[in-house]
Structures are given as structure tokens and as C-alpha cells.
Amino acid sequence: MADVSLQTRLNPLAEKLKLRLDEDQLMNCMRCGFCLPACPTFRETGIEAESPRGRIALMKAVADGIMSPDEVFEEQMNHCLGCRACEPACPADVKYGQLIEQARDAIEDHTEQHRWWVKLARGAAFELMFPNQNRMRWLGKGIRFYQKSGLRTLARGIGVMKLLPKPMRDMEKIMPDASSHGVVEQIGTRHPAKGEKIATVGLFRGCIMDVLFTETNIHTVELLMEAGFEVVIPDTQNCCGALHAHSGEAEGARALARRNIQVFKDAGVDYIISNAGGCGAILTEYDHLLHEDPEWKEGAAWFAERVLDCSDLLVRYGRLPGFSEDESKKPVKDSEPVRITYQDSCHLRNVMRSSDAPRRLMRQVAGVEYVEMMEADRCCGSAGIYNLVQPEMAGQILDHKMEHVKTTEAHYLLTSNPGCLLQMKNGIEQHGLSDRMKAVHIVDFLHERMCSGCGSK
Template sequence: MIKTKEKERIALEFKEKMDYDELLNCMRCGFCLPSCPTYIESGMDEAHSPRGRIAMMKAVVDGDIEPNDDVKRSLDLCLGCRACEPVCPSGVKYGHLLEQSRDIIYQNNKQSLPVKAVRSMVFHNLFPKQNRIINATSLLGFYQRSGLQKIARKSGIMNFFPDTLKSMEKVLPTVPKKKQLKSRPTHLLPLQNQKKKVAFFSGCLMDTIFMSTNDATMKLLRYAGCEIVIPNTQNCCGALHGHSGERNKAKELAKKNILAFEKAQVDYIITNAGGCGAFLVDYDYLLKDDPEWKERATEFSSKIKDITSVLLELDFHKERLSLPDQIVTYQDSCHLKNGQKTFMEPRKLLQSIQGVTYVEMEDASRCCGSAGIYNIVESEMSMRILDSKMEQTKKTNAKTVVTANPGCLLQMNLGIEREGLTRSIRAVHIVDLLLEAYETSNHTQ
């Protein structure tokens, strides 16, 4: 609960820090409403729409309402998918307003000791430190390989966990051994004639839990003619922090990443996670008020490119790509589409694979409900959104659901598990499918 003194501090900082011009850009036209999952799933509650949230932000700045628990609840329930931005005729940067408002509230609202401890552990002591992520995921790998997982499932221990976490435990990928997690490459040469020199943003969870997808990404880049530099001083992109009211920590992580990549002298910095990529592209905004880092952040952001974009640019879709006959559909990563403006590239690559019948999913760009840790902290709304997504998925009759973000991949696998469709539908990251298609056609291992 937000106390009186906290409300006063929050209201003051809203007046001082919120971008009032951006708030005024909203014309209240309502074009954003059909694109907002929480507005739709809440029964068209205006308080859970982009327009409604912006109105509340402005009302707090104007002193018309207090920044109370209802305001905080509305902002917390937002997925941050930014689907409202492409359809906004005024071009309102809703994502920036959401981050500003959450940061002000969370930095001034005193948390309970358990919540404070969890936030400190996650935001300050885990994600900024890759070695700790490696240690944590190594424990998960041990749990999977040692037999503890089978014991936990057979004993009924998992029944004490919420249904979402219980199902998620089943769909987590197998984690590599600690030795593999620590033996990561820093420089790779192309396997074809060199066309580009790129750097690879390996990420934190992508280079641990999803390490095989990172390996597939680097292999594809090498097949496409890229020399790859992987700076070993890079760290978490800061997206989780920026979206959760920890902007100062996000800025700290951004500066470390800029330093790590500045000396690489590359054409592009490649990402394979839509959420990470969208936040990296926004480093120029994140550090716009810092004279020392503004230009450096702009230079860094200008080089960010999703793996699908660079593969299309290098004509990878003209390579021999084939798979056994199957129907494939694609679920957009919200931040890849709305943040990085990458929409057609994944579709063109999928449509270039011989043997694939591509079927466009209805509302493919509507959020799946993953949104970082949203599916854990807002499980009820997340599952309602996921159930709607699975209805659209089943209509395609696809046997393979493709996405381009680790959170989306887990969420779609979670939906497949919940629907009892694990024997008939698989969810894969696009780079894993493209590598499979390339190596199937070229008999390369």
C-alpha cells in the first residue's frame, strides 16, 4: 500500500520527471484500445488501456488525482508490449512513459522486506553478474540430470507450486553443464566468404538456459559469411531493470555494454532475443540526459540488428533451405516488432524454406503474455492472454510454432503443455529452425 508521504514524493517526482509533452501527445482517440491485450482481457476496462493509463499519469502530474494503489495496479498490470505504439496516429512513446512512471513509483514506494529482498537479489545480485547466472542455471541443470526432477514429479512436491510454475518446470530446456557454460567463444571466423564483421550480444539467460540457440545463431552467421566478435565483458542488457522501476541500474548496465562493444569495430551488433534487442536499441533514449554517454549510446544503438534482419540482408533466404513437409506459423515477439520494427524479415525467411507451408496466425503480433517475468507476477492475466493465443494457434493447424524471443518461446511451450498438445505441436526459436533447414539441405553438421 502506498502511504501518504510516499504519495507526496511520487506526485512531486511525476511533476519533475514525467515527459509532459509526451503525455499531451495522446489525443485520446482510442486507436490503441483494440491492440491492448489487458484492455481486451479485462472486459474493456479503460483503466487497463494505454489511453487510460496515460490519462492517469497526466492526472497525477496535474494534481487531479493521487498516485494511489489503483494507479500503481493499472501500471503493474500493463504488459509493456508496446502494441499501442505502431497504431498511434500521434506517435506517442508509451513505452517510455510507462518506464518513467514505474521507476518513480517503485523508487518511492517502500517495499515489504520479502519483496525488497527478492528485488535486490534479482535486480542487483543476479542478473548483473553473469557468473552468478551461470551458477544458478548450473543448479537447474543438476536438478534436471541428477534424477531430482523425476523424484520431484513423482513425489507430488510440484503440486505445492502454482499451476503456472508447475507447468513451466516441464517446458524448460535442458541446461548445459557448468563447464560448457563457462567455455564460450570470443571470436569466430566465417564458414563462407566473409561479407560482414559483426559482434554478437549473447545476453544472460540466452547464453545459459538457451545456450544451444545462441550456438545456432553464431553458426548461422558464420554460414552467412560473418566474422563474429563476442566481447566477454558484456552483461545483461538491463531490460528487466528498465521495465521494473530500476532505471538507474539499467543505465549502469547500458554503460558497461557500450564499453564492451565500442572497441569491436564491427558493422552490426547482432541480437537474437526480441526483448533484449528493443532495449539495446533504446540505449540512446535511456542515456539521452548524460552528456558523457549520449553520443556513445546513439552510436551503439545504431548498430543493433536482429539476426533475422542481417540474414535477410545477406541473402540467406536464397540458400538451399528445406525441411520435411509441415505447416509452420509465426508468433511475433512484441519487442522485436514494436521496438525494433522487425516484422517481415522472419516471415520471409520462413517462407523461403522448401517443404514448409507457412500459415499466418490471426493476431500474430498480439502479446502471448510472457513479458519478462509478467507470467510469474501476473499469472492470472498472463494465462488468460495465453489461452486466447493458443486458440489462434490451433486454428492454423500448424505443427511448428516459431518465435524470436526466449520468453515467448517458453510461453508458447507453456501453452502447448497446458493444452495437452506436446505430441502434436512444437515451439522453436527461428534460428534453430533455420539451422535445421540449412543443415538438412546442405548435409552439414
């Protein structure tokens, strides 16, 4: 038998994992396997180590000193999408999301030998860009210049794009027009409710959202005002920290969380509203992120319990505006209603536990037929930057998703998260469906069909 204490002593990563992994959560897993059918990577491969139960067993084996973490161990952790579909399926309430973040944090801490360009890219993204809204704005300006100045046409014409890896080429093709001015620069920070005020809400504008989907942020504000909410958009808010937390940069995520808590507290809001499932989910988990920080623990709990997705706020507390039929958007045949379907955002569904509210809103739109897509609750393969770093698995998952998308014969494929939206646009393009189907954020769809008289900036 191997000398386990010696093994652990010799492997610094094992030491780090042992310290970081929550032993209670590891022990809670009773190996029942109820989570297996919910897991996309297990469904694609059929391999136990690619399942939540398998990954937890690997973590436990390392924490117990039975196994030494090697490259294969790291690969299994990195193959996980972090979609957290395993959590609602688990009868023991194992917090898998926390375990995988702890494992990745330890791995990242241990990895001093990143290739130089990975180091550079991570440093630029996690330290320079995401934490700084002004730099994100400059990024937006840069992308817009590239898109509008003719540079993009030139780059495509002379074949520069061919030098990029395929997943990046695909993304470049479907990238929406970036905005050089964010939501605050365009419409200001405070917006009164229409009619009697129900509550004051703070909009979490996001960083990618505010560069690539600024219009959606503006539409969110207008939808909320119409439903009776005063909307405040604190201008000094930051990135939510989701990409940091999911990439093993827990301390970076904590620093961002502290700044956001302070900013929204100072704004005196009743609710904090997100229109991006990926951001919303980490915002609801600030209490866990800072649970070991005595100075911020209370503020983090205050913040986390106020976070809601836009659809949930509208359905639970809002005076819903009428969502009318839009004649100009009718499909070719007059008699046909507009058919729509919906792809759940994993984090909205599995972490924020919100799946009913968006469906209720969509069903209220006049002249629209809502079709439930088979396995709409399954990940689309986007998962933050997973589709860029694990293109093979992400591609397989997307292909399966698109088979279900096709059978809905929908004209609109709605989503509640920018990553899912881009992935769905990518799937529509790759599967030759762009002549009959469009991927749209649910807020934009509802906004377009709001009753007359609303939507004035």
C-alpha cells in the same frame, strides 16, 4: 474543488511522478483512442483505465495534481504488459513505452515497503544475478544439477512442486535443460565468415538465452558465419537491462548499458546482433536510456544504431544459405508438407519494427508450408515476468492465443524470443497439443535446415 498543490505536496509519489514523467509525451496524446483495439489488457477487460489512453490520462492527472496516486493507480500501471502494441497504432507517435517505464521507476523508488521476500527476490535478481555473467553461469549449473541429478524426479515424486504457485509449477514443467557452459565456453569468442566477409558482427548472447538456450546462441553464430559474417562474442558483455528497465530499476539498466557499450565498442563490430526480441528492443533504446548522460550519450547513439535482430541482418545484408527440406522431420503422412506458423515477439515487432524478415526467411525453407496465424502480432502474455506476477491476465491472454494457434494446425510454432518460446511451450502443454505441435526458436528451425556442409563448430 480540491487544493491540488496541497494534494501533490502531501503525496511524495505524486511528486516523483511529476518529476519523472515526460510532459511532452503526456501532452502528445490527443485521446483519439486508435490504440485501444491494439491493447491486450483493454481487449480482455473493456475497461478504459486498462487501455493506453486510460493509463496516459491517469499519469497526466497525477502529473497535473488533479489526482493523487493510490493503490488502484499502481495496479493499472502494473497491469500493463509493456508489449507496446499501442505505439505503432498511435498517429501522434506517443512514446508510451517511455512513459510506462518512467511511471514504474517512480513507483518503485517510492515503494520502500516491499514484503521481505519480494525485496529479497528483487535484490537477488537485479543486483546479484543478472548483472553478473559468472553468477548466471552458476545458476545454470545449479538448474542443470537439479534437472539431471534426479533431484527434479524426487521433488516431483514427493509432491514438493505442489507448494509452488501454479504459474511457477507450469514453468518448471516446460523449462528446457539448462547449460552449465555458455556459448563462449563452448565455441570461443571469434568465428570467421564463410567465403568473402560481408561485415564483422557482435553477438549479444543474453543472460537467460545463454543459460537456457545456449544451443540457439551456437546456432545463431553458425547461421551468421554461413551467411558471410565474421562473428565476435565479447565475453565481458552483460545482461541488456530490459528486466531492470521494465521493473522500475532504471539506474541498474543504465549501469548495464554503459558496460555493454564499452565492450562492443572495444570489439570494433559493424553490427550488434540479438536473437531475443526483448533484449534487442532495449539495446536499440540505449540512446534514450542514456540521453541525459553527457559522457555516454554519443556512445549510446553509436551502439543503438548498430543493433539488429538476426533475421533482419540475414535478409538485409547476408548471403542467405539454402534452407533445405528435412526429410526426417516430415509429418506422418508423406504427402503432407511440414506446416509452420509464427508468433511475433512484441518487442521485435513494435519496438524494433521487424516482422517481415522472419516471415521471409521461413517462406524460403523448402518443403515447408507457412501459415499466418490470426493475431500473430498480439502479445502471448509472457511479457518478461508478467506471466508470473500477473498470472490471471496472462492466463486469459494465453488461452485466447492458443485458440488461434490451434486453428493453424501447424507442426511447428516458431518465435524469436526466449520468453515467448517458453510461454508457447506452456500453452501447448496446457492445451494438450504436445503430441502434434512443437514450439521452436526460429534460429534453431533455420539452422536445422541449413544447406549441407555448414554448421561445423
